[in-house]
Amino acid sequence: MTDSAPPRGPHPDAGTEREALGPRDDEESPHGQHLATSRTERPARKSSLLRETAIIVVSALVLSLLIKTFLVQAFFIPSASMEDTLVEGDRVMVSRLVPGAFDVHRGDVVVFKDPGGWLPPPVPQAESPVSEAVRAALTFVGLLPQDTGEHLIKRVIGTPGDHVVCCDAEGRVSVNGVSIDETYIKPGSIPSQDPFDRTVPADMLFVMGDNRQNSADSRYNTGKPGGGFVPMGNVVGTAFVKVWPLSHLGLLRNPGDVFADVPEVEP
Known part of the structure; x- marks a missing residue:
């Protein structure tokens, strides 16, 4: 009986096993192809993320600017003329729909640009060019409150055509002949410490601060x-x-x- 020795030549499946373990030099590895694709996709994904972030930031700034221009704007209270309703340092939101979409009414607290000479010239503040530019940009888009030294905030007492007088026998202001109890x-x-008798012209307002002894108003x-x-x-x-x-924090009603009880009049 003789032993049957295994053949000394290469196993018929050796080439197959070698192919399973690794490709030949002339073949492309699916795994290698995946790695190459991943390396290519990373910069593309980063670029896409940066682009989307930029779009979000720009959209937010544009939306903020539109809101500030047409809807609401923040303002800073620089003085005590509206105490106790508003105190120095308060920040308020202002609806830009008034006047325009809605009318101004007696009793409204309004922000307005100085008609001329109501405010002293603004005092320049020492500020670096960079911080000044940043502050101006944030204020422009409405992310910081407005404090230009050109605006005032007061309460509307008389609207066009109103006859505003002070004072009656009890020291009260009257509008169109009706004395009002200003709560x-x-x-x-x-x-008011000083008497006055004014008729409000067309397209004008008569305004006063709530802190009557500390308000340079109409x-x-x-x-x-x-004319005030x-x-x-x-x-x-x-x-x-x-x-x-x-x-x-709270509403200004x-x-x-x-x-x-104040009657309406024609301006």
Whole structure:
């Protein structure tokens, strides 16, 4: 009986096994092809992410600018003339739909551009060019409150055609012959230390601060452009909410009851 030795030549499946373990030099590996594809896709994905981020940022800025231009805008309260309704340092949001889509009403708190001479010249602040540019850009798109030194905030007492007088026998302001009890003026204040008798021209407003003893308003600017009245075209909008500091957060409501009995007149 003789042993049958295995053949010394290559196993018939050796080539197949070698192909399973690794490709020949003249073949393309699916795995290698995947790695190459991954390396190609990474820069493309990064570029796509940067593009999408840029689109989001630009869209947000454009939306913010549109909101500021047509809907709402933030403003900073720089003085005590509207205490206790608003105190120095408060931030308010102002609706730009008034005037325009909606009318200005007696009792509204309005932000308006200085008609001329109501405010002293702004004092330049030392600021680096970079920080000044950043602040201006953020203010422009509405992410920082407006504080240009050109705007004021007061309460509307008289609208076009109204006859505003102070004071009656009890020291109150009257509008169109009706005395009003002003619940919004600062506690301890009187409606006015100085008497006045004014009729509001067409397209003008008569405004006063709630802190009557500390407000340079329509009473004291008769010798300035507009005669102490605020042109309707100077009105930026009505303040409707306090947003900062958070402890002061709240709506600014029109005290409609104060003027409820005042008759309407033709301007």
